[in-house]
Amino acid sequence: MSTENEGTAVPSAPSVPPVPVAAPEGTPAFAQGEFAHDQRYQEPQQHQAPRYPDQPGRASEPGHGSEPTTPLPGAVPAYQHGPEGRPGPYGEQGQQGPYGDHNRPGQHGQHGHAGGPGPSVSTGSAPDSGWPPPPPTQPHYGGGGGGTGSGGGWGEQPSGPQPARKRPGGLIAAVLAAALVAGVVGGGIGYWAADRNNDNSLGGGSTTVSAADAPALKREAGSTAAVAGKALPSVVTIEAQAQGGDGGTGTGFVYDKQGHILTNNHVVASAADGGDLTATFSNGKVYAAEVVGRAEGYDVAVVKLKNPPSGLKPLPLGNSDQVAVGDSTIAIGAPFGLSNTVTTGIISAKNRPVASGDGSSDKNSYMSALQTDASINPGNSGGPLLDARGAVIGMNSAIQPSGGGGGGSGQSGSIGLGFAIPINQAKTVAGELIRTGQPVYPVIGATVSMSEGGDGATISGDGDGGTPAVTPDGPAAKAGLRSGDVITKFNDVPIDSGPTLISEIWTHKPGDKIKITYTRDGKASQVDVTLGQRKGDTP
Structure with a gap:
């Protein structure tokens, strides 16, 4: 905390003019006229306080500005007689002012020293044209002016008793008192502020600014977090274990409220024939399950919880x-x-x-x-x-x-x-699978090459086990397809191989009418085929 009192007025200068400044000790005497000075001092008589003229603000004196007069150690010098042997300009004891009637000049018992700093004052007319004599040039001790005065270099010290110099003790005491008051006031304010803070910290109200509580986080309905949070309770982890101990882990999800779980065939295949099957929900609850049906060709299976809990929420199915x-x-x-x-x-x-x-x-x-x-x-x-x-x-x-x-x-x-x-x-x-326990596959009634990559799916020369590649009276036979034909399109989907053709066929249902594009002997043709069906995984 700053202890400076901004805007506090400076104490006024004392009404008594500053004491004349003496030359510093050890200063050599100078020849007459070597220094010039514009201020003159009165040499007070013994047992009488010196009298000075009123000094208007020294800020108007050339070379001084607003600098205060600073006393220097040493005796107060007296002025030396001018070149004509006349006494200095100061009056005798009891005479009026330092620059009184020049017909009654003061007298010194001996030649005086050049005067210290003082004000330049008009002295009126002199008794003769040579009065007063020009003062010697002298150093600006104590911030003296640069005017002229009588006398030349430094003279002897006055033999009479010198007046005691006034010390600036009053001003120093005032400054010290002001500083002491400022310190006491500042300390009191600091103690008051600290005590107030302590009171607040003890239950009077805290001044500490705390971060505001974050508002409740509201996630948009379509955010990943919201979607996952809603779906997770309907997803299960499936553990399948065969009778011999082999098994694996997979995933499934609630298909209906009766406890049917939809999953892959390869997840539950190991437990399909007498193995153990469990489903664990996201809340950690475990339920025993059994296989309802499997479709190897589709890689789809349905299992059912043996004791399904109430409140099952099936996941919504999209398109x-x-x-x-x-x-x-x-x-x-x-x-x-x-x-x-x-x-x-x-x-x-x-x-x-x-x-x-x-x-x-x-x-x-x-x-x-x-x-x-x-x-x-x-x-x-x-x-x-x-x-x-x-x-x-x-x-x-x-x-x-x-x-x-x-x-x-x-x-x-x-x-x-x-x-x-x-x-x-x-x-x-x-x-x-839920209705019948076995899958139904749509078919075209033809066997194709399963090599991947090429220009299409080629109808084989022979079927499995030596059976014809094109089933008699089957969908392909009825459409006029035969061995060696290369199927290049299934509806508008390009076909590059046998697996691609089967994948497309199984996306449809038995009875769907399909447009097939094929090539024979380099010529492209197109026919309509109504899909047949096959039940179960055994052809």
């Missing part, structure tokens, strides 16, 4: 046909056994033909998948792929491993290539 590339996606599952994991991404592609195995047989499943870059790893299989609204648009099923090749049986991690069965297809298959 996978309306999904567009670039739409946001949210995947929920148990990658590597880490339950309730949420990842996000987008739809990277649609109608991606994917063939994958169930890990327990040489039979593959085929899908025209939704491709997403949401992180999917082993353990995510069977979990929901949600859109931004929280509706299920797919069921996570396979990943592209970093070592190449397709399928989800490996244990490599995600490289941003995940595949999900479109929910429209999974919903159709689930309905059949």
